[in-house]
Amino acid sequence: MGTRERRERSDASDRELADLFHGALAVSEISDRQIALAAVGGFGRGELAPGSDLDIVFIHVGLPENQLSAFIKAMLNPLWSVGRAVDYSIRTRAETKAVSRGDIKVILGLLDIRHIQGNEDLTVNVSMDANKQWRRRIRTYLPMLRETIDQRTRTSGELAFLLEPDLKEARGGLRDITTIRSLAKSEFIPVALDRLAASESLFANVRDSLHGVTRRTRDQLLLTEQDAVAADMGFGDADALMLELSKAARAVDYVMQLVWHRIDERLHRISRRKDKRIPVAKGLERFRNEIGVIAEYDIAADSGIGLRAAAMAAQRGVRLSLESTIRIAEGFKEISTPWPRQSREDLVALIGAGESMVDVFESLDQEGLIARWIPEWAHVRFLPQRNVLHHHTVDRHMLETAVHAAALTRQVHRPDLLLVAALFHDIGKGYVDQEHSEFGAELMLPLAKRLGFSDDDATTLAQMVTHHLLLPTVATRRDLDDPQTIEYVMSLVASAELLELLHALSIADGEATGRTAWTGWKAGLVETLVKRTLAAMQGIAPAPQPELTPEQLAKAAKNKLTVEIFDRGDVFDIEIVAPDRLGLLSAISAVFTVTRLDVRSAKTRTVDRVAVMNWIVSTDVNVQMPSHDGLVDLIERALVGTEDLQVRIDERIRSYRRRPGIPVPPPVVSAITQIVTDATIIEVRMHDRPALLHTVTTAISEFGVDIRGAIVSTLGAEAFDTLYVTDLNGAPLTNDHAHELAAKLEIILTSQD
Amino acid sequence: MKLITAIIKPFKLDDVKNALNAFGITGMTVSEAMGFGRTRGHTEVYRGAEYTIDLIPKIRLEVVVDSADADKVIDVIVKAASTGAIGDGKVWSVPVDHIVRVRTGERGVDAI
Numbered sequence: 001m002g003t004r005e006r007r008e009r010s011d012a013s014d015r016e017l018a019d020l021f022h023g024a025l026a027v028s029e030i031s032d033r034q035i036a037l038a039a040v041g042g043f044g045r046g047e048l049a050p051g052s053d054l055d056i057v058f059i060h061v062g063l064p065e066n067q068l069s070a071f072i073k074a075m076l077n078p079l080w081s082v083g084r085a086v087d088y089s090i091r092t093r094a095e096t097k098a099v100s101r102g103d104i105k106v107i108l109g110l111l112d113i114r115h116i117q118g119n120e121d122l123t124v125n126v127s128m129d130a131n132k133q134w135r136r137r138i139r140t141y142l143p144m145l146r147e148t149i150d151q152r153t154r155t156s157g158e159l160a161f162l163l164e165p166d167l168k169e170a171r172g173g174l175r176d177i178t179t180i181r182s183l184a185k186s187e188f189i190p191v192a193l194d195r196l197a198a199s200e201s202l203f204a205n206v207r208d209s210l211h212g213v214t215r216r217t218r219d220q221l222l223l224t225e226q227d228a229v230a231a232d233m234g235f236g237d238a239d240a241l242m243l244e245l246s247k248a249a250r251a252v253d254y255v256m257q258l259v260w261h262r263i264d265e266r267l268h269r270i271s272r273r274k275d276k277r278i279p280v281a282k283g284l285e286r287f288r289n290e291i292g293v294i295a296e297y298d299i300a301a302d303s304g305i306g307l308r309a310a311a312m313a314a315q316r317g318v319r320l321s322l323e324s325t326i327r328i329a330e331g332f333k334e335i336s337t338p339w340p341r342q343s344r345e346d347l348v349a350l351i352g353a354g355e356s357m358v359d360v361f362e363s364l365d366q367e368g369l370i371a372r373w374i375p376e377w378a379h380v381r382f383l384p385q386r387n388v389l390h391h392h393t394v395d396r397h398m399l400e401t402a403v404h405a406a407a408l409t410r411q412v413h414r415p416d417l418l419l420v421a422a423l424f425h426d427i428g429k430g431y432v433d434q435e436h437s438e439f440g441a442e443l444m445l446p447l448a449k450r451l452g453f454s455d456d457d458a459t460t461l462a463q464m465v466t467h468h469l470l471l472p473t474v475a476t477r478r479d480l481d482d483p484q485t486i487e488y489v490m491s492l493v494a495s496a497e498l499l500e501l502l503h504a505l506s507i508a509d510g511e512a513t514g515r516t517a518w519t520g521w522k523a524g525l526v527e528t529l530v531k532r533t534l535a536a537m538q539g540i541a542p543a544p545q546p547e548l549t550p551e552q553l554a555k556a557a558k559n560k561l562t563v564e565i566f567d568r569g570d571v572f573d574i575e576i577v578a579p580d581r582l583g584l585l586s587a588i589s590a591v592f593t594v595t596r597l598d599v600r601s602a603k604t605r606t607v608d609r610v611a612v613m614n615w616i617v618s619t620d621v622n623v624q625m626p627s628h629d630g631l632v633d634l635i636e637r638a639l640v641g642t643e644d645l646q647v648r649i650d651e652r653i654r655s656y657r658r659r660p661g662i663p664v665p666p667p668v669v670s671a672i673t674q675i676v677t678d679a680t681i682i683e684v685r686m687h688d689r690p691a692l693l694h695t696v697t698t699a700i701s702e703f704g705v706d707i708r709g710a711i712v713s714t715l716g717a718e719a720f721d722t723l724y725v726t727d728l729n730g731a732p733l734t735n736d737h738a739h740e741l742a743a744k745l746e747i748i749l750t751s752q753d
Numbered sequence: 754m755k756l757i758t759a760i761i762k763p764f765k766l767d768d769v770k771n772a773l774n775a776f777g778i779t780g781m782t783v784s785e786a787m788g789f790g791r792t793r794g795h796t797e798v799y800r801g802a803e804y805t806i807d808l809i810p811k812i813r814l815e816v817v818v819d820s821a822d823a824d825k826v827i828d829v830i831v832k833a834a835s836t837g838a839i840g841d842g843k844v845w846s847v848p849v850d851h852i853v854r855v856r857t858g859e860r861g862v863d864a865i
Contacts, residue, residue: 479764481838521785521810525763 024075036118044112051217159249161396172249199248246382292321299331307346314353339452348716400512416715421464475525596620671738679724772833
């Protein structure tokens, strides 16, 4: 097998076709000056795999229909009768030119045209026309080409991450190599073709071997054939073969990305469009629909820049600029251990961005950034898995699980833990003699602590990895009517919060694996198990209202407005004590919105008509922390209502208005009234956005209820707010009143989303 | 030859599989199934008038055996699948005319 065999096969087909050609000329009374036979596509390049179609064209000088049909019959019938697959077209030079103008497949095939028999001038002319047309009209062809590549990726997936890849059609495969060669021929941009050689010969050889082993022309390398192909080609085992294929495909894909990047650059330069560079966060800008690092920004001094850029790009549903990714890798600065809060949140926001995360994550990984941040990742990179249920390599499966988990963030109290566990749930795969869930948990615990999660959260994450298969296994193998089954689950899953997280993780994992692994049948069983276990655990208790320290109580006793600002490095901690009134929280959050301070978390509690609030805020890239006196002044004005804040807030929200970003699950608002407490609990879960807290608290105040306390948290790009409300007499709301409030709030938040 | 079909509770699959293995039967077809018999799942009132019947998840297990073994195999399955509670399932058999092993072309009892 190899290039020589493919060449010989092509030569033999040439001779066979040449004989038939002359025979057909005689039968149809056509002279060899009037017609030419040429090969196109792979056959045109003189390479023929064992079972490939013969792609040929006949170019004629304008012969009548009846002569042509007699010719074709005589030429091709002998081939068809022995079952040879022939793909042919028959046209004049002018017809060829016209067709190739609007058909990307035709023009691409003609770029590789090779004369076989007949009037060579005809072939040469068509070849010249095609090359000229390709160069001249390249800007018309490029969108068509891009569309066919996207289409192909959608249907055939990515070679590097598929367990049963199509060597020809999948992204990074043989057809992509041909495409890159065609782009090189356009001379529109320079292309490093030498970087493709090794991949091309590997793919072609594997394909030949596959065709030989299966005696078929199919290009998809199925699990059942991988052992035979690996043995045939002298690989140690199928995993070694698949790993090499993954690497080769990744190399091709990388060249492809570079090529398109250069094309885009050139297209933009030519169109002389005025592209504005819009600063979007510290050190970052949006430029030509990509997120990039500002040119003069000192990357080496900022360890958080990479994840910040990634989170920003993924959450906006745009790409990370290639140059910036390379710059970040070159100026790489290690993130301190444990990670600061901002980097951890950026990681969570990246993972939680759904589909758009995959591209961003891949580009980081391509530059080696993921493995530098998270060394455990290097081991699962391209790791094949011999499992009939799975479609993807281990790393891609985990990314897909995170994509599915992003849609389930409203179902859990800790979306950040769900997303992180989804991304790492199979991190223990591929180690000899290690059970992957157990070993994965051993890796997860220190990893989570490095990422800056608290000890409790790290333990939860490790438990999620340990038990990520527990619910589906128990649900399908144990009697759900048996109380012992429920007890067994409760013995392993200590809390309702963990159970809720495991349930969402099971769904995401199952959905990412494929339809055979996650059927409605299995989902139903798992849900029944979870419901029964949750009932036995008596559900999830909502968080109690924040406790106040003696110092805070002392401040509250003075019953006057005080503001203290503490600088905590990447965030500010602001403590505000203020006499309570209806709409207090709404007024304070308005002040933050206007001063462009982003609320990351907050705890507030009202005792004896005085509110004590702790706010953790970060500053917008374009503003500085306001002075203490300035802030006090603004709050005072907001409280007495002299400032027309609503107008300024509306302005603020308008200026923040996001471009179409990524699809996110709708907001969920629930009221909890059963728990005995002095207030009704309203839980709001939704995607974070500017002035969210202000919107929520204003709506609640307008409903004529008082907010007694609040716990506000931002987990990556997800907001989770718990509000403790009472009626104006200080009593909990009635059941109906509470649910009405929750429903109304959900409508308001959904309509603005 | 007989085709024996059993509808059993999902968690009983391992027990039934082990019992059949012990009896000397190694091949079987297993599929996920939904359905209800006398238990009818849960009946729920939905928007006043309508009601839905939840389909209960079950396992459908099929095995082809020599006619002489059929009764014994049915007994083995019933014994292994029984919990004594409602919804344990059903087992039935039907005659099979032809059976061919695809790989070798063997026919009849040899192909089981």
